[in-house]
Amino acid sequence: MTVSIGLLGAGRIGKTHAKAVSQLANAKLAAVYDPFEDAAKEIAAQTGARVDGLDAIMNDPAIDAVIIATPTDLHAEQIEQAARAGKAIFCEKPIHLDGDRVRECLKVVEETGAKLMVGFNRRFDPNFAEVKRQIEAGVIGDVEMVQITSRDPSPPPVDYVKRSGGLFKDMMIHDFDMARFLLGEEVVEVNAMGSAIVSEEIGAAGDVDTATATLKTASGKICTITNSRRATYGYDQRVEVHGSKGMVSAENMRTTTVTVANGEGYTAEPLMDFFMERYEAAYRIELTAFVDALTSGSEISPNGFDGLKALELAEAATAEVAKARELANA
Amino acid sequence: MTVSIGLLGAGRIGKTHAKAVSQLANAKLAAVYDPFEDAAKEIAAQTGARVDGLDAIMNDPAIDAVIIATPTDLHAEQIEQAARAGKAIFCEKPIHLDGDRVRECLKVVEETGAKLMVGFNRRFDPNFAEVKRQIEAGVIGDVEMVQITSRDPSPPPVDYVKRSGGLFKDMMIHDFDMARFLLGEEVVEVNAMGSAIVSEEIGAAGDVDTATATLKTASGKICTITNSRRATYGYDQRVEVHGSKGMVSAENMRTTTVTVANGEGYTAEPLMDFFMERYEAAYRIELTAFVDALTSGSEISPNGFDGLKALELAEAATAEVAKARELANA
Amino acid sequence: MTVSIGLLGAGRIGKTHAKAVSQLANAKLAAVYDPFEDAAKEIAAQTGARVDGLDAIMNDPAIDAVIIATPTDLHAEQIEQAARAGKAIFCEKPIHLDGDRVRECLKVVEETGAKLMVGFNRRFDPNFAEVKRQIEAGVIGDVEMVQITSRDPSPPPVDYVKRSGGLFKDMMIHDFDMARFLLGEEVVEVNAMGSAIVSEEIGAAGDVDTATATLKTASGKICTITNSRRATYGYDQRVEVHGSKGMVSAENMRTTTVTVANGEGYTAEPLMDFFMERYEAAYRIELTAFVDALTSGSEISPNGFDGLKALELAEAATAEVAKARELANA
Amino acid sequence: MTVSIGLLGAGRIGKTHAKAVSQLANAKLAAVYDPFEDAAKEIAAQTGARVDGLDAIMNDPAIDAVIIATPTDLHAEQIEQAARAGKAIFCEKPIHLDGDRVRECLKVVEETGAKLMVGFNRRFDPNFAEVKRQIEAGVIGDVEMVQITSRDPSPPPVDYVKRSGGLFKDMMIHDFDMARFLLGEEVVEVNAMGSAIVSEEIGAAGDVDTATATLKTASGKICTITNSRRATYGYDQRVEVHGSKGMVSAENMRTTTVTVANGEGYTAEPLMDFFMERYEAAYRIELTAFVDALTSGSEISPNGFDGLKALELAEAATAEVAKARELANA
Structure with a gap:
């Protein structure tokens, strides 16, 4: 077919x-x-x-x-x-x-x-997919804690920010989905904190550019997510999952494995700088999975429910940061 | 003298x-x-x-x-x-x-x-001290976000836990001090979350063994701390500080630099397993700093005020987790 | 065109x-x-x-x-x-x-x-090409020493070995070309040593499976090459170039950046296992360079002369190992 | 006692x-x-x-x-x-x-x-000693190839060089001993090459400052050693041992685990700069081993025979380089 x-x-x-x-x-x-x-x-x-x-x-x-x-x-x-x-x-x-x-x-x-698939491409990144496979293979035992780092090289134009729904819905939504993917359990509690310290314009637009959220599942698993709209050293995307038997992590990707050493030290090149380069394989594998699910009749994943849950987490985080700001201004 | x-x-x-x-x-x-x-x-x-x-x-x-x-x-x-x-x-x-x-x-x-010095030995760890020096030298610009990971190899006896004041005052207090040390600014907001998923006994004793706290300073700097009483791969102690110009981090220490490679992959040895081995140099340098401050008449640091501030953060985190538990049980 | x-x-x-x-x-x-x-x-x-x-x-x-x-x-x-x-x-x-x-x-x-281009694809590997670029940019000053490691996961069939011209012409010829590429100077002296310790069959066929060659240029630059037909941990391909101002190296490539940690230590996956996967980008870039040179009229490189020089080094190494074997058997 | x-x-x-x-x-x-x-x-x-x-x-x-x-x-x-x-x-x-x-x-x-012990301190370096332990534990199977890198930060005074017996007896002698230690078998064949490209003075004094030696044992194991009197990035001391079942290597040591990342890349500090700092533990453990051998009556190692064998390899390498120089000048 x-x-x-x-x-x-x-x-x-x-x-x-x-x-x-x-x-x-x-x-x-x-x-x-x-x-x-x-x-x-x-x-x-x-x-x-x-x-x-x-x-x-x-x-x-x-x-x-x-x-x-x-x-x-x-x-x-x-x-x-x-x-x-x-x-x-x-x-x-x-x-x-x-x-x-x-x-x-x-x-x-x-x-x-x-049949609806939602484009959370990062689930298909070979690195994060391998982390998931290791978890499912039982290599680290029961998941206890997940740490997700996600930093953009530089802030988007403030016009984009204004239409974006805010950092939690625009940027951290990927990490909320990754959290659910890696936790393997629904989140029942959300904490969040945010600041506008990278860009005054973003702050003036009512959004944050530096933020963290902490999630907890019913069984007590905890996930921390950190986001920033600034990373001078490239597009920083890492996960680390701790379980009862060990840890599995995925580090950043680079274009080459070259290192230069001299009196200043040992220098490896900065990270890939752009999400479409960083997630090139993920985009390709994602579409393959979509088409394969259609031809084989297998379950679509991530689906609309996954899209909804990630958004709900983003809404909860957005609300908590808004409430804190009101309190601070009161 | x-x-x-x-x-x-x-x-x-x-x-x-x-x-x-x-x-x-x-x-x-x-x-x-x-x-x-x-x-x-x-x-x-x-x-x-x-x-x-x-x-x-x-x-x-x-x-x-x-x-x-x-x-x-x-x-x-x-x-x-x-x-x-x-x-x-x-x-x-x-x-x-x-x-x-x-x-x-x-x-x-x-x-x-x-003259009172409080034994926050980790400030004197050569790795964390070097991170501080790089920050003070302006290498990463203004600090924006601090991430501290601190995991013990295994939980202490539950009798110890009962007398300890709880994870935040007993274990994370070191990280609260490290947060203040690296942020270079007082914390004005504290979020915390905790679970007892490593040890049922610890949970029964009313304490947590897996926890995170998020801190914010008046200028909007954010710090996340993660703690666990379990790390099968050794005593895990890392910091990572993000600033407007870059990032500085300190990785874990190992006893040797040896790697074994075969069909299973490349394996480096686990981390040092015991805090007194991991922080051996820190304990020595700490005492040297104390004595040197006395002989030179220079300022003592960290002092009683530092001891108090770290405890206050621990109390705030403890209270927040207790309140969440009450809500959950209500 | x-x-x-x-x-x-x-x-x-x-x-x-x-x-x-x-x-x-x-x-x-x-x-x-x-x-x-x-x-x-x-x-x-x-x-x-x-x-x-x-x-x-x-x-x-x-x-x-x-x-x-x-x-x-x-x-x-x-x-x-x-x-x-x-x-x-x-x-x-x-x-x-x-x-x-x-x-x-x-x-x-x-x-x-x-116009003749010879398929030394490794010159086009993004890692080795970047090493070359750093050298040409003067980052490490004058090249003094080159170290090339090249190990196959497992020996080829002995029938292949018999027709191959021997390890130096079949396998190390790539490294001889890489040596010339990185040294930027012709080789005037060749030392070589070889053993058949991986496979008795290869030894019986008169070839070696473990070998090293040392090259020297007129100005005294030295290059060491090590080859083996066995590497249980994957296809091992590294270079390291030392110069008057520093060092530039290219490490191996992996499919993912995933690490698993537990009581055994920290384990990263083995290397890519197959040369056509490892050098996938190199093959593509090589053909691009060939076609671009034709359309732009620019110089073809590596050319027939490069093919000849690498073969001459392989012949010299083969002869030296053959002579040593005769001496040992005499 | x-x-x-x-x-x-x-x-x-x-x-x-x-x-x-x-x-x-x-x-x-x-x-x-x-x-x-x-x-x-x-x-x-x-x-x-x-x-x-x-x-x-x-x-x-x-x-x-x-x-x-x-x-x-x-x-x-x-x-x-x-x-x-x-x-x-x-x-x-x-x-x-x-x-x-x-x-x-x-x-x-x-x-x-x-009872005579000869001060080849590197055998007692915790890193190299661990490599040896892994070999003896059979982790990598039969040793097939050893690669030793040994580079000094900068050349010694030429007056020292003149009295030193030359690079092979003064500097590479440590590596010859390490080769014997890791090969676990006597060397029967020695190749060597050397240049004076770091320092003209050293060349004028008849010595080399950049050199390599290749060793072979009776069973065909091969070892390559590279030495240089220059390493701008610190005191470079590594070994890598390949066997039938895998590889074990020891990387360099640094004072801290700190990395700085920015638009230039990720930079780790240079290596320790001085052999007495690098081998501080080795010197201490060496003396402990000497005294322990005396009190327990156990075998002394490395002993006078080890001292002699390393010197003989150095003499063979020195002679080969001298002969090559004569041929070149003839």
């Missing part, structure tokens, strides 16, 4: 997914839609897909699945439209910045029986 | 300090006291000090300073007695498990003008 | 090159030849190239360049045929196992003015 | 040994001799030993053992005198720069039945 796919959104991440699909033997990109037709045409030229309209793709019975790579505020309605049209759906995270809207959308998904 | 020192308490840590003093050119151990006279005699035999009574040492005008290495509940009154007797004082942490008692004791210290 | 390429040889390495060409914007695979037509057909199906005969490809004026990925003993004559047919040539190493035959072949290349 | 020790030579290394003895429970420093009496007095003051004459020490029946830490050219005759006086002997390496003189001296040692 070859999965015929329609791509909605021909921006940076849409291109990445188009390329991933083009390398799969069991999928082909049939059509691509973007309001900016030139972007759609570029992908069409590279992949042999046709450029088409949104509704045309949704209504084409020959198309099995859609990849939603449009702006965030369109995700929920496009998921609903695709679900009703009987398509399998791969949607970039988040489904929506508002939890209620997500729940509404997932009701449609449930009613229609649509 | 040679500092003449009286040692109160001839247990494990007393012996460590006695040995450190014996290697200093500008100090000598004059007398040692312990209710178990055999322990005192052993140190006396090794160092040439005399065995003597507590009051006799306190009242001996030839003794310049005392090292208090007795059980915790005696620290405060012995500090007061020594302060009134005009001695300089080195006291093992904590001054007392109760903040009010510490404040009372520090009032006496202040009134008498006594 | 698009370079039209004919592929000679559709085996494992031929497929790798076909795939690399298919990803280039400035090249296309026009035709593929292999005496086993099924292998050729498979590549043709994947790339859109036609299956054709050797002479047909050589004589097709629409084909600009050939990739020679046939058995070693055919390389020299196919280079000559292609050179006379006016093709640019990419040839897998070695050109021939016999130095005289190589020199003869290179004379044809010179007379015809053909 | 307490071993009563006389120290001959109160220079830098003499002081190190005096301090090591003073920390042993089963030994005491009875007397110290040095033609520069002030140096002897300094050690005497610190240890309670008496200052005495050479013959007085040799002839004092209360002295059980001597430590010979005098200039190299006095070692052989002092060993002989001590052996005839019935003393156990610890002698700094080398016994003599001339192999014939060493053999003569060892004959006296044999005839008198004296």
Whole structure:
């Protein structure tokens, strides 16, 4: 079986997914839609897909699945439209910045029986996936504590920040999903703290750029997450999982293994600087997993429920930091 | 000038300090006291000090300073007695498990003008001290985030736990001091979370064995601390400090640099397993700093105020975890 | 300009090159030849190239360049045929196992003015290429000493060994080329030593499986190379270059950055196990460099002369080990 | 039993040994001799030993053992005198720069039945000793290849070089001993190469400053040693041992585990810079082993034979490099 796919959104991440699909033997990109037709045409030229309209793709019975790579505020309605049209759906995270809207959308998904995968690409990163495999193989016994570090090289433009839903929903949401993935248990308690110390503009926009959240599961497992919008040494992405029998961790990735030594010391190159380079393999493997799940009929993961839970954690953290700010200002 | 020192308490840590003093050119151990006279005699035999009574040492005008290495509940009154007797004082942490008692004791210290150093030995660990030096040299710019990992190889006996004041006052107190040391600013906000998942006995005793605390300073700097009473791979002690210009970290120490490689992978030996081995240099350098401060007349650090602040953070964390437990049980 | 390429040889390495060409914007695979037509057909199906005969490809004026990925003993004559047919040539190493035959072949290349690149893929490995860049940037000053480690996971079949020309021409030839690449100067003195201690069969076949060579340039730079046909921990490929101002090294590559820690220690996964996985990027970048040199008219490197020099070093090392064996047996 | 020790030579290394003895429970420093009496007095003051004459020490029946830490050219005759006086002997390496003189001296040692330990301190370095333990425990199977790197931070004064016997006898002799220690088998073949590229003065003095030697045992095990008188990044001392089942290696040591990361990369501090700091533990453990062997009556190791074998390898390497130089100049 070859999965015929329609791509909605021909921006940076849409291109990445188009390329991933083009390398799969069991999928082909049939059509691509973007309001900016030139972007759609570029992908069409590279992949042999046709450029088409949104509704045309949704209504084409020959198309099995859609990849939603449009702006965030369109995700929920496009998921609903695709679900009703009987398509399998791969949607970039988040489904929506508002939890209620997500729940509404997932009701449609449930009613229609649509298959929905949410783009938490980091689960497919070979490093983090290997950490998960080691946990599942029992290598570290019962998980007791998870530590996740996630730091961006530099803050995004403040205009982006204003539309982003805030650091917890925009950036830490990946780590909330990673926490659930590695804890293997739902979170029942959330603590959070945040500051705007990297960028005054971000603070003025009401957001934070340096933050931490602590999560606890019903059985008492604890997870700490640290985020910063600044890391001069590259895109810093690490996890460390402690269990009753030991620890498993994934370190950062570099482009080369080269070290220079002199009187100043031993210097290894900075980390990869950009998330699309750092997670290049993850994006490819993610799409492979989506298509494979469709052709094999196996469970989709991470799904809409996973998308919702990560957002709920982000909402709880956002609320706690907002409350602390009010208290401080009172 | 040679500092003449009286040692109160001839247990494990007393012996460590006695040995450190014996290697200093500008100090000598004059007398040692312990209710178990055999322990005192052993140190006396090794160092040439005399065995003597507590009051006799306190009242001996030839003794310049005392090292208090007795059980915790005696620290405060012995500090007061020594302060009134005009001695300089080195006291093992904590001054007392109760903040009010510490404040009372520090009032006496202040009134008498006594010099008091509190035994936060980790400040003198060559690794952590080097991290501090790099921060002070401006290498990482303004500190933004501090991450401290501190894990014991295995839980202490539950009887010890019951008398210990709980994980935050007994174990994490070192990390609270380290946080203040590295943040370079007072903490104004404390979050904490804890579980008893390593040992049911510890949970039954009302304490936790797995915990995290998050601290925030007035300017918005954030520190996360993670603690566990279990680390199968050795005594895990790391810090990582992020600043506006970069990061400085101190990794764990090992006994050797040996690696074995085969089909299973590349294996480095576990970490040092015992805090007295791990912090051997720190204990020695700490005593050197105490004696040097006395002979040079320079500021004592860490002092009683540092002891108090760390305890206050521990009390705040303890209270928060207790409140969460009540809520959960309600 | 698009370079039209004919592929000679559709085996494992031929497929790798076909795939690399298919990803280039400035090249296309026009035709593929292999005496086993099924292998050729498979590549043709994947790339859109036609299956054709050797002479047909050589004589097709629409084909600009050939990739020679046939058995070693055919390389020299196919280079000559292609050179006379006016093709640019990419040839897998070695050109021939016999130095005289190589020199003869290179004379044809010179007379015809053909462009010839020899497949020393490791020069294009991102790690080793970065080491070279650091040297050329003057980071370590004048090169003084080079150390190259190259170990295969396990010995090849003895039948392969018998046809291979021996370890120095088959395996260490890569390192001889790397030595010249990193030394930046011709070698004037060669020492070598070898043993058959991994495999008795290899010893019985007159070859060695564990060997070292030491090289010296006219200005006194020294290079040591160690080779083994056994490395239980994976495919071990490292270089380390010492200069007047410092050292630059390239460590091995792993699939992930995952570490597991427990009472046994800290274990990182073994190395990549297979040269085609380890050097995947190198093969791709190598073909890119070949095609780019053709389209831009820039110098081809490494060229036939480089192929000859590496072989001469291998011949010298082979001779020295043979002489030592005779002496030992005498 | 307490071993009563006389120290001959109160220079830098003499002081190190005096301090090591003073920390042993089963030994005491009875007397110290040095033609520069002030140096002897300094050690005497610190240890309670008496200052005495050479013959007085040799002839004092209360002295059980001597430590010979005098200039190299006095070692052989002092060993002989001590052996005839019935003393156990610890002698700094080398016994003599001339192999014939060493053999003569060892004959006296044999005839008198004296116990002689030669100061190859590196065998006692905790890292290299652990490598040896792993080999003996069978962790890597049969040893196949040993790689030893040994680089000094900077060249010694040329006056020292002139008296030193040349790099192979002065510096690489340590590595020849380490090679024998790790190979566990005698060397039957030696290759060597050397250059003077660090220091023109050293070249003018007829010595080399950059060198490599390759050793082979009867069973075919191979060892490569690289030496340089320059390492801008510190005192570089590593070994790596490959066996039929895996590899065991010892990396360099640093003073701290601190890393700084920024846009330039991740920088760890340079290596320890001085051999007496690097091998501090080794010197202490070495003396402990000497005294323990005397009190327990167990075998002395490394002994005079080990001293001789290392020197013979150094002589062979020196001769080979000299021959190559003659050929080059011819």
